[in-house]
Amino acid sequence: MDLDLSSAALENCIYCGACFRYCVLGAYNELDGMELKALVAGVTRIARKGYRPEKDGRIKELLDRCTLQGYCNKVCPAMVNPLVRNRVAKKRIEEER
Amino acid sequence: MTDYTDLKREVWDRDRCSGCGACAGSCPLEALHFRGDDNPLFDGLCSKCGVCYSVCPRTDSETSVGVSRAPENSDNIGPYIGRYFARSSDFQIIKRAQGFGVVTSVLKYVLEEGVVDAAIVVTADIFMNTRPMIARNFADVRKSAKVKYIWAPVLSKLREAVLDESIDSIAVVGVPCAIQALEMISRSKLKLYQKKLKLRIGLFCWEIFRHILISEMIHKELQLDIDPRRIWMFDIRKRKLVVELMDSTEYHIPLETASRYARKGCNYCVDFTSEWSDLSVGNAGAPKDFLSVVTRTELGDGIIKDMIEKGLLVTDSFDESVFSLAERVNKKKKERIRNFKSG
Numbered sequence: 001m002d003l004d005l006s007s008a009a010l011e012n013c014i015y016c017g018a019c020f021r022y023c024v025l026g027a028y029n030e031l032d033g034m035e036l037k038a039l040v041a042g043v044t045r046i047a048r049k050g051y052r053p054e055k056d057g058r059i060k061e062l063l064d065r066c067t068l069q070g071y072c073n074k075v076c077p078a079m080v081n082p083l084v085r086n087r088v089a090k091k092r093i094e095e096e097r
Numbered sequence: 098m099t100d101y102t103d104l105k106r107e108v109w110d111r112d113r114c115s116g117c118g119a120c121a122g123s124c125p126l127e128a129l130h131f132r133g134d135d136n137p138l139f140d141g142l143c144s145k146c147g148v149c150y151s152v153c154p155r156t157d158s159e160t161s162v163g164v165s166r167a168p169e170n171s172d173n174i175g176p177y178i179g180r181y182f183a184r185s186s187d188f189q190i191i192k193r194a195q196g197f198g199v200v201t202s203v204l205k206y207v208l209e210e211g212v213v214d215a216a217i218v219v220t221a222d223i224f225m226n227t228r229p230m231i232a233r234n235f236a237d238v239r240k241s242a243k244v245k246y247i248w249a250p251v252l253s254k255l256r257e258a259v260l261d262e263s264i265d266s267i268a269v270v271g272v273p274c275a276i277q278a279l280e281m282i283s284r285s286k287l288k289l290y291q292k293k294l295k296l297r298i299g300l301f302c303w304e305i306f307r308h309i310l311i312s313e314m315i316h317k318e319l320q321l322d323i324d325p326r327r328i329w330m331f332d333i334r335k336r337k338l339v340v341e342l343m344d345s346t347e348y349h350i351p352l353e354t355a356s357r358y359a360r361k362g363c364n365y366c367v368d369f370t371s372e373w374s375d376l377s378v379g380n381a382g383a384p385k386d387f388l389s390v391v392t393r394t395e396l397g398d399g400i401i402k403d404m405i406e407k408g409l410l411v412t413d414s415f416d417e418s419v420f421s422l423a424e425r426v427n428k429k430k431k432e433r434i435r436n437f438k439s440g
Binding site: 012014015016017018021032033034036037074075076077078079 | 123125126128142143144145146147148256259260262286287288289290292
């Protein structure tokens with residue numbers, strides 16, 4: 001499993017939310033645009049700086065729906081690798097536990 | 098943080114929208130759509146990512162001003178490498194296409210030589226309802242071969258082409274506003290678009306007409322009831338819009354009259370010759386039976402030179418005095434900069 005966060009190219013992210021919006025499982029269909037943006041920002045922050053149980057509960061709850069299918073990589077217009085980002089964020093959450 | 102409401106306020110509500118389709122074709126959440134001849138409609142989710150605003154060449158942003166108003170300051174037709182008078186050498190292409198088949202031949206060449214995998218062009222149904230399409234081969238290109246002067250949001254097809262994994266490189270055929278939007282995209286954060294958009298083929302354009310031209314103008318101005326299915330093509334000759342029917346009958350409408358049916362956003366365009374393109378083509382300034390071709394990048398010039406060498410394009414000797422018409426029209430269009438200043 002690739003856990004090198006630099007390969008996620010997070011610096012390219014425009015926080016559009018397409019990665020979650022077009023999740024192949026439809027796991028985020030109920031979120032509106034700003035919630036999608038907040039989710040991307042939250043997952044990115046966890047991947048970069050670690051999980052804060054007291055503040056990131058909702059983000060974790062949503063990220064738990066992600067099964068790392070990787071379709072998100074195909075819809076990102078900014079060439080971010082959301083799959084790696086999500087993997088790293090999940091690992092950070094595991095580490096905190 | 099910008100979003101589509103900024104675009105609405107600065108562009109749509111001020112009638113500056115050229116209808117290039119870049120906002121719709123780049124919205125990551127596919128929330129902007131074109132219906133009819135009007136401005137884009139918002140219908141979906143917005144995460145305020147600002148992409149739609151960042152790719153529009155008609156906003157008040159510094160980048161947009163630099164791209165869409167810069168031609169005001171460029172000399173004559175803008176930067177170029179080569180200028181040619183050319184036409185296709187393939188009679189079958191000339192017969193079916195407009196502009197002596199130059200663009201059709203170039204598209205055939207770039208698709209068959211593997212310069213690009215696909216091209217975004219405009220096609221029309223039998224009622225002359227235009228729409229953008231992704232052409233992957235010459236058969237597709239032929240469907241777009243005689244469509245001209247009727248507006249379609251060509252770049253609204255961008256997202257579909259860019260996200261298609263079987264397409265690595267894309268050419269776009271567009272009027273100056275669309276080419277300006279491609280330049281905006283090249284300066285945006287849309288890395289995937291930048292990676293795939295390879296070739297910009299610009300068309301000379303004074304203004305583009307709404308579809309209402311067919312349904313209303315012909316009826317009102319010519320007092321004719323022409324079935325759109327009988328229209329073979331539109332052309333502009335000697336300051337007249339020419340409506341040519343299948344039976345070769347021609348109707349001529351003064352451009353001043355036809356202009357009333359142009360998109361309002363065209364009044365904010367100061368680029369006649371698609372100055373941000375790799376190569377641009379148009380009737381203006383060309384001798385009879387040829388088209389003016391201006392190459393502006395190494396890629397564009399290389400394509401035209403190779404096509405001439407392979408006999409795919411026939412050229413006439415370039416005559417500065419003949420071409421000067423294109424420069425005069427270009428200069429005239431640059432005067433529209435006053436519309437930005439006043440509105």
